[in-house]
Amino acid sequence: MEVINLAEHLNKAGMDHKAGIRIIRATGDETCSLYVAEILPNTWLHAHYHQHGIEIYQIMEGKGVMRIGTRDHTGTAWKEEHAVAAGDCFTVPEGGVHQLGNPTDQRLIACFICPPSHLGDDRFFMEEG
Helix, strand or coil: CCCCCHHHHHHHCCEECCCCEEEEEEEECCCCEEEEEEECCCEECCCEECCCCCEEEEEEECEEEEEEEEEECCEEEEEEEEEEECCCEEEECCCCEEEEEECCCCCEEEEEEECHHHHCCCCEECCCC
């Protein structure tokens, strides 16, 4: 068994420039993994979706906004927008376009559980409007 300190590993993480966040894979296997991401102040994750599997989020630190939508002929049709804060937990449905943003001047830390493919070949970014 390997035990890691999430804060230490996240502080050493590089940027995932495709998504616009700092991220680490904390633990897991080829079917399900736990990730930790830091969204810097006044930054939004790039809107994207996954064709296979859900994502379960837990906000660990800070406050943000989570948008959920669908794909349509113009790009993204946003259906929901929720303020989220430390302690909040939610699920992004399979195929749902999602975008987590940090409109504050403090960092936002979120853990999420999903298949590793969500950071690989099952991650489809929406055109920025």
